Amino acid sequence: MHVGLTGGVASGKSTVSAILAELGAIVIDSDLLAREVVAPGSEGLAEIVEIFGRGVLGDDGALDRPAMGAIVFADEAKRRQLEAVIHPRVGARALEIAAAAGADDVVVHDIPLLVETGQEANFDAVIVVDVPEEVQVERMITNRQMAEADALARIAAQATREQRRAAATHLIDNTGTHEDLRHRVAEVLAELTGR
Ligand SMILES: CC(C)(COP(=O)(O)OP(=O)(O)OC[C@H]1O[C@@H](n2cnc3c(N)ncnc32)[C@H](O)[C@@H]1O)[C@@H](O)C(=O)NCCC(=O)NCCS
Numbered sequence: 125m126h127v128g129l130t131g132g133v134a135s136g137k138s139t140v141s142a143i144l145a146e147l148g149a150i151v152i153d154s155d156l157l158a159r160e161v162v163a164p165g166s167e168g169l170a171e172i173v174e175i176f177g178r179g180v181l182g183d184d185g186a187l188d189r190p191a192m193g194a195i196v197f198a199d200e201a202k203r204r205q206l207e208a209v210i211h212p213r214v215g216a217r218a219l220e221i222a223a224a225a226g227a228d229d230v231v232v233h234d235i236p237l238l239v240e241t242g243q244e245a246n247f248d249a250v251i252v253v254d255v256p257e258e259v260q261v262e263r264m265i266t267n268r269q270m271a272e273a274d275a276l277a278r279i280a281a282q283a284t285r286e287q288r289r290a291a292a293t294h295l296i297d298n299t300g301t302h303e304d305l306r307h308r309v310a311e312v313l314a315e316l317t318g319r
């Protein structure tokens with residue numbers, strides 16, 4: 125079974141993924157793959173330097189992620205250019221990993237931009253982690269020391285809460301405690317697997 129998992133920035137996708145993995149699911153994390161495909165020495169990073177110049181590299185030669193973020197979350201055309209380098213590579217890696225899963229495995233594809241990239245129909249179920257925008261902003265400021273304007277810029281680069289909710293077969297409200305979240309995730313997994 126292949127399950128899509130999505131949610132707005134800082135909604136709690138990684139936290140949900142970690143719980144699902146503990147409960148036995150295989151998780152494919154798109155954010156992690158998006159880092160791997162631009163690792164130092166990669167073709168992906170070379171393409172990014174061709175497009176954006178060496179200014180997006182840190183002193184260590186790795187992608188300067190805050191600098192890249194400042195560019196692409198302020199400019200949609202540049203964001204599309206970056207996505208054109210990263211998304212095909214992430215997609216190819218995800219397919220390779222998914223191909224190694226067994227028939228009885230629950231494979232969870234954690235894809236922040238699942239709705240934005242129209243991938244709903246590729247999955248047997250779509251889990252959406254849902255919180256109001258105020259909670260996203262609050263968690264980005266508190267847990268990631270982001271400025272409010274940067275948090276709002278990321279939210280503005282994504283689908284709306286309503287668009288994501290419309291794509292959900294299973295909605296996970298993450299406005300409660302971590303304990304509440306754990307219960308709800310276990311419940312959803314049980315619904316999916318019938319176990
Ligand atoms: C701009 C980059 C370098 C900033 O890196 P940073 O370490 O600050 O963020 P990180 O990669 O951990 O992403 C955190 C969250 O930001 C949001 N986000 C990332 N990229 C995008 C995007 N293109 N559009 C909208 N939201 C995005 C997602 O909610 C994601 O979960 C990085 O996000 C990136 O390479 N983005 C383009 C690739 C992409 O689309 N990734 C998302 C899923 S494949």
Ligand SMILES: Nc1ncnc2c1ncn2[C@@H]1O[C@H](COP(=O)(O)OP(=O)(O)OP(=O)(O)O)[C@@H](O)[C@H]1O
Pocket residue numbers: 131132133134135136137138139140155236263267298299300301302305
């Ligand atoms: N129920 C909760 N109560 C309080 N804090 C939470 C809760 N769930 C998650 N968090 C915290 O909120 C932050 C965002 O969670 P997480 O990293 O799981 O989100 P994400 O959707 O994967 O984010 P991103 O889109 O940036 O990858 C983390 O610091 C996490 O510990």
